[in-house]
Amino acid sequence: MNSKSPILLFDSGVGGLTVLSELRKLMPKAPVIYAADMAGLPYGGKSEAEVAARVAGLLGRMAERYQPRLICIACNTASTIALGMVREVLETPIVGTVPAIKPAAAITKTGTIGLLGTEATVRQKYVDDLQEQFAEGKRLLRYGANRLVALGEKKLRGEAVSIDEVASAASGLVLQPGGEDLDTVVLACTHFPLLEPELREAFGKDVTFVHGAEGIARRIEHLLEGQKFSFWSKSLAVTTGELEDFKRLAPAFEQHGISTLKRF
CATH class of the missing domain: 3.40.50.1860 (Rossmann fold)
Structure with missing residues (x-):
C-alpha cells in the first residue's frame, strides 16, 4: 500500500x-x-x-x-x-x-424508537432487516425529514437556522401514533447530527439521540x-x-x- x-x-x-x-x-x-x-x-x-x-x-x-x-x-x-x-x-x-438501530434498541426504556432519515432511507428493506435483527419487540417509528438536509447544509454555511424550522421539519415523527412514547431517536442521515442542538430543543431533554459517526x-x-x-x-x-x-x-x-x- x-x-x-x-x-x-x-x-x-x-x-x-x-x-x-x-x-x-x-x-x-x-x-x-x-x-x-x-x-x-x-x-x-x-x-x-x-x-x-x-x-x-x-x-x-x-x-x-x-x-x-x-x-x-x-x-x-x-x-x-x-x-x-x-x-x-x-x-x-x-x-x-447504516442507521444506528442496534444501539438505540439497547438503550430505549419505553421500547419506542424514532428513526429520522431521508424519505429514501426510511423506506428501504435494509432498515426492515435492521429492525428485525436488532429491535425485535420494539416499536420503530420512521419519518423522512428531507428538509433537515438543507437545514444542515445551511447551518454549515454560517447561515441562521431556527429551532422552529428544525422542529417543523422533524415534527412528523412525534405526530405519529405512539410518538408520545419516544425516548430514543436515531439520526439516520449524516447531516442530522449537525442539527443536534436544535433537535434537542425541539424534542425535549428526555429524548436521547443516537447516530453512527x-x-x-x-x-x-x-x-x-x-x-x-x-x-x-x-x-x-x-x-x-x-x-x-x-x-x-x-x-x-x-x-x-x-x-x-x-x-x-
Whole structure:
C-alpha cells in the first residue's frame, strides 16, 4: 500500500463531516479526500435506481483517479441503496453508513424508537432487516425529514437556522401514533447530527439521540490498523457542483484540517 494513498470519504453533501470529525480524533494525520456530490444533492427524493447508478458511477471514477486505500460512504441513503453494488464492482475496501438501530434498541426504556432519515432511507428493506435483527419487540417509528438536509447544509454555511424550522421539519415523527412514547431517536442521515442542538430543543431533554459517526470511525481505524501514512500527504475536498458555492464551506473544512477545495 502506497503511504500516500488517501481515505476517500463520500457523501451527497457535507453531512459526512460528522464522520470526518470522529475520524480525525482517531487518525489525525491520515490523508483524506472528502468528496461531496453537491450536483446530486439531495439524494433523499431520488429513486433507488437513480441513487445506485449515480453513486456507483462516481465512486468508480473517484477510485480510479485517487487510488484510495479505503472508501467510506458517509451517507445513509447511498449506503442503504448502493453499498452492495459498489462492493461488487470495486476491489477497494468499502465502509458504509447504516442507521444506528442496534444501539438505540439497547438503550430505549419505553421500547419506542424514532428513526429520522431521508424519505429514501426510511423506506428501504435494509432498515426492515435492521429492525428485525436488532429491535425485535420494539416499536420503530420512521419519518423522512428531507428538509433537515438543507437545514444542515445551511447551518454549515454560517447561515441562521431556527429551532422552529428544525422542529417543523422533524415534527412528523412525534405526530405519529405512539410518538408520545419516544425516548430514543436515531439520526439516520449524516447531516442530522449537525442539527443536534436544535433537535434537542425541539424534542425535549428526555429524548436521547443516537447516530453512527463514532462507530464508523472506529471501523475505519480497525480496517487500516498497521498501515503507514505519509506525513506529507495533504487532505483535500472535492465537489461535483459549483466550486465558488463550495468555497463558502471552507471554514467548516478547515476545522478538520482541509484547506484545499477543488472541482471533481
